[in-house]
Amino acid sequence: MLILAWTAAAVVLLVQSLRVRSLWYYGTDIEATWDGARNLLRTGDPYVVVPGHSPFVYPPSAALLFAPAALVDNRLFVAGGQLLTVVAAVALGAALAALVGARWCGPVAACFVIVMTLSSVGTETLGYANLSWAVAALAGWTLVAMQHLRWHTAAVLIGLAVAIKPMAATLALVLLVERRYRALALAAAIPLLLNLATIPLLRAPAEFVTVVLPRVLSGATTGVGSNPSLWGFGVRHELDSPVVWFLRALLFAATAGLVVVAARRRSPAHHAVIGLGSAAAVMLVVQVNQPSYGLVVLPLAAALFAVGDAWTRAVLIAASGLILSCGTPGWVPTDATMLGELALLAASARVTMSGDRTADIQPAYVSRG
Numbered sequence: 001m002l003i004l005a006w007t008a009a010a011v012v013l014l015v016q017s018l019r020v021r022s023l024w025y026y027g028t029d030i031e032a033t034w035d036g037a038r039n040l041l042r043t044g045d046p047y048v049v050v051p052g053h054s055p056f057v058y059p060p061s062a063a064l065l066f067a068p069a070a071l072v073d074n075r076l077f078v079a080g081g082q083l084l085t086v087v088a089a090v091a092l093g094a095a096l097a098a099l100v101g102a103r104w105c106g107p108v109a110a111c112f113v114i115v116m117t118l119s120s121v122g123t124e125t126l127g128y129a130n131l132s133w134a135v136a137a138l139a140g141w142t143l144v145a146m147q148h149l150r151w152h153t154a155a156v157l158i159g160l161a162v163a164i165k166p167m168a169a170t171l172a173l174v175l176l177v178e179r180r181y182r183a184l185a186l187a188a189a190i191p192l193l194l195n196l197a198t199i200p201l202l203r204a205p206a207e208f209v210t211v212v213l214p215r216v217l218s219g220a221t222t223g224v225g226s227n228p229s230l231w232g233f234g235v236r237h238e239l240d241s242p243v244v245w246f247l248r249a250l251l252f253a254a255t256a257g258l259v260v261v262a263a264r265r266r267s268p269a270h271h272a273v274i275g276l277g278s279a280a281a282v283m284l285v286v287q288v289n290q291p292s293y294g295l296v297v298l299p300l301a302a303a304l305f306a307v308g309d310a311w312t313r314a315v316l317i318a319a320s321g322l323i324l325s326c327g328t329p330g331w332v333p334t335d336a337t338m339l340g341e342l343a344l345l346a347a348s349a350r351v352t353m354s355g356d357r358t359a360d361i362q363p364a365y366v367s368r369g
Contacts, residue, residue, distance in 0.1 A: 095140025159190025
């Protein structure tokens with residue numbers, strides 16, 4: 001069964017990898033990373049927009065991480081990015097399997113890989129060679145490390161994820177709640193030192209903070225039609241601005257309260273609720289969000305599935321289906337991603353408020369002291 005499952009996963013990954021090469025957007029995300037890393041080394045400005053290419057909008061630390069690989073030919077770099085995406089997809093599937101209580105290398109992991117790869121979001125992000133796969137895999141294994149109380153391992157994974165995409169920074173809240181201050185300092189030091197290392201290379205060291213980040217947070221880099229945030233929902237459906245602001249404030253306050261309750265009650269899967277429940281809320285509240293970001297919160301669904309009752313598990317399956325169904329090759333509207341992320345938060349609240357279920361808690365979720 002194990003060999004059969006992974007053989008099927010390998011075939012699906014191979015076929016999908018070959019199929020997406022014919023798509024018009026093939027490799028555009030990783031190509032933007034190549035532009036940023038190459039321009040960092042050549043001109044000191046990773047944010048120069050190359051005509052016909054997507055802009056590089058990641059922090060300078062991401063450009064530095066990929067700088068050695070950017071010395072090769074563009075086509076070879078894109079092929080390497082495609083391989084990195086495939087490896088990240090397998091790593092994410094393995095993390096999801098571990099979080100639901102199965103073997104990380106077993107048939108359940110292979111099934112996760114197949115489902116994600118064949119989904120609309122999977123096809124889209126595999127075609128783009130999107131770095132959300134890598135961030136999602138790092139987030140998943142961060143939760144696994146936290147389950148086993150390996151705080152410094154979790155800190156390293158958080159630091160690497162934040163160095164690529166700051167959206168993963170909410171995972172550091174778990175280290176703060178657990179009072180793992182050394183691990184928290186390590187998680188902060190990795191992206192900080194990587195960004196500091198780019199200063200001698202940068203022509204304008206503050207450009208990311210003063211120009212690129214505000215532009216990204218304004219939603220300018222994401223089309224309204226593919227933005228599953230509450231802001232994007234309001235624009236698409238022509239809601240009054242005060243109504244949208246009220247919904248955003250309400251969701252932010254509700255999630256903040258949920259995180260506080262989860263931290264105090266040490267509820268089942270509280271690490272996932274604190275670290276990725278807050279990430280889902282941030283993605284919904286701010287003006288920048290994409291269907292591909294939904295991959296990052298799939299580990300939350302897996303962690304909740306392991307401790308949830310039948311009703312909660314049904315909600316989680318539906319939420320994951322909505323998140324995975326929305327992508328460029330698909331016909332599902334962007335609102336599906338928003339509904340899926342809201343459903344994940346609802347499931348998080350149900351698990352957190354359901355009372356003490358220590359019989360369902362794995363030892364990994366029991367804090368020391």
